[in-house]
Amino acid sequence: MNSIEQKVLELVGENVDAPDVFTEAGITQIRDSVNDAIQEIAILTGGLKRQYFLPLRAGQAFYRFRLQSGYFGWVTDAWDIVRRARLEQTDPIRLSAYDPRWMTGSGYPDAYMQLGGDVIGFYRKPSSSSGGIELTIVEIPEEYSGDTDRIKLRDSFHSAAVHFAVGEFWASRGDAKEASAHGRMYLDALGMKEMYSTSRWATPSLSTGKEPWPRATA
Amino acid sequence: MAEGYGVNWGDELDKLRTYLRDPSGNIWTDAFLRHSWNDVQQNFQHRTRVLEDVIAQRVPQLYHFGYMHDWEFALLPTDMSQFYQCLTRHGENIICHRWESQQLAGTTVDISDCGAHFTQAWEAYMGLAPGEVIRMKFPQNFNSVKFIAYDEEPIGGTTRKAVQSCDPSYVTTEGAPVAFYDYGETDNSYVLYPKPSVAFQSDPEGDGVAFYASGDTESDETGVIAVRDDSTPSAVFGASVDIVHTENNVFLVYDVSPNDLETISDEPDYPPFLRKYIRYGVLSRAYGSNTDGKIQSLADYWGARYDVGVECVKRYVRNRRTDRDYRLTTKGLSPRRNLRHPRLPDAYPAV
Helix, strand or coil: CCHHHHHHHHHCCCCCCCCCCCCCCCCHHHHHHHHHHHHHHHHHHCCCEEEEEEECCCCCCEEEEEECCCEEEEEEEEEECCCCEECEECCHHHHHHHCCCCCCCEECCCEEEEECCCEEEEECEECCCCCEEEEEEEEECCCCCCCCCCCCCCHHHHHHHHHHHHHHHHHHCCCHHHHHHHHHHHHHHHCCCCCCCCCCCCCCCCCCCCCCCCCCCC | CCCCCCCCHHHHHHHHHHHHCCCCCCCCCHHHHHHHHHHHHHHHHHHHCCCEEEEEEECCCCCCEEECCHHHHHHCCCCCCCEEECCEEECCEEECCCHHHHHHHCCCCCCCCCCECCCCHHHHHCCCCECCCCEEECCCCEEEEEEEEECCEECEEECHHHHHHHCCCCCCCECCCCEEEEEECCCCEEEEECECCCCCCCCEECCCCCCEECCEEEECCCCEEEEEEEEEEEHHHCEEEEEECCCCEEEEEEEECCCCCCCCCCCCCCCHHHHHHHHHHHHHHHHHCCCCCCCHHHHHHHHHHHHHHHHHHHHHHHHCCCCCCCCCCCCCCCCCCCCCCCCCCCCCCCC
16 A cells, blocks of 8 residues: 555554555555545646647647546647747637638647647648647546555645545545545645635635725725 | 546446445445436536537438337337438328328329438438438537537538528528538437538448548447547557548537436446546435435535535636636727728728
8 A cells, every 4th residue: 555545544543554444455445535536636736747749730630639647637838849839728719700711721830729628729720740739738647556656646735635535434434524524624735625615505705804885085 | 547448337336335335235226326327417517517529520420220210219229329310200101202291181292392302311412402401410418519610611500490581492502511500409410501512532441332431430429420530649658649630521519418327338428537526426315315325414425525526627627728818808899800901091082
């Protein structure tokens, strides 16, 4: 087991050195929870970024990505390697308003768009098969499965992942109170407690300490 | 797991049963949990709009079978999914030409027809003028259009009413489509207007008419028979890339309505890293349902986790636009002029 799983077992009162329930097979539930926590933190923070090089092909504007390890999150930077220019993010609605024939022309890509979960499109479509785009992509890490697999999570968020898994463990044992307590600790450790109220009926909203009405000045 | 997800409903069911502490299904049946899952995944999509997809559809579309009567539907092969209900229902009968309805009614047979009728959509492109509109099917998991283009030209949405009002020959009018209209929600189909003047793609493969071009693959899951995608595996970069062709195809960006799960081997439409939120919703409903297993505190806990998940995924959807540059503009003014022509001064004398 890795260090996060070990901390989880300590918090649920399991013997870490000689576990009776969470053996090699029994650890799956904890491992799934830790994986869920890592992926949720990645969604919220965009913490795992990788660069990919996309070789362009003449006349092809849209490309669907299938990552070998991890899931496609979103693009943070697109860079034309040959022209050494940054591509602007856009979308088909905006382009259609700007130029209804935007799909027909070809040339150097000036802008890119993300469509759906994993499709990247370029405006204009490349006129030749030379050149390429360097994409910086936020990845959602794939699930780890072994004791020694790399944990793709910043160290400072490890305790958040631990509380996430402990909360789910107690929920699976029927203890909602303990589960909720660790759920709040998870949000605390993540620094996002303010974003999510502990009451499910409250609506998060922006506010200041000022009175909302004008006050007469002396 | 990332490239082909490989986690199916059976795996999700096992996880649900672990958290419900009901491994043998003594309280919650498999059907209850599956129905709850299908319900929650729709709710999740409605609240987050996280699922969006892109597809290139060939014109004409291809179907596994054509059928006529409604009762035939129940007899169609279950291992196939794309069926075309052809011709026209008229009482207990199926008719091809419109004058046949007069024949059946015993009145004067004097209604002419505008063209030939067909049992498969591709037949309408075999040289004869079609006698009815040619339907295209949206993908099976389609919910609403976000962007649609035919042969790299964006087309707009319209109605049959508007088309009929401006073109009496709308069935046979041929040209580059400028619009599409919804044919029927249950049928999940639409019609391109005007009818595209399609020549079958070159590079034929297989038997008979050139249905498939190189690189086309058959896909039952997406609800579209022919999806053209050349694959460029580039493992050295850690990603493989499929190319979505837009030339001579309908290019569709659409909002997804997740497919219902039916069998243990079905794979949910959501990527694995989002499925936990559906699980939270199902657990909340299961613990909150009026059964021997009702535990309100756990229903509330999982419900709260589900709500947090919804907010989390909303942020994820927003993150996809983090690289956008936003500009302040004056309300009511067009942000840009599309066409820049030289302007004559106001005082220029009229000729």
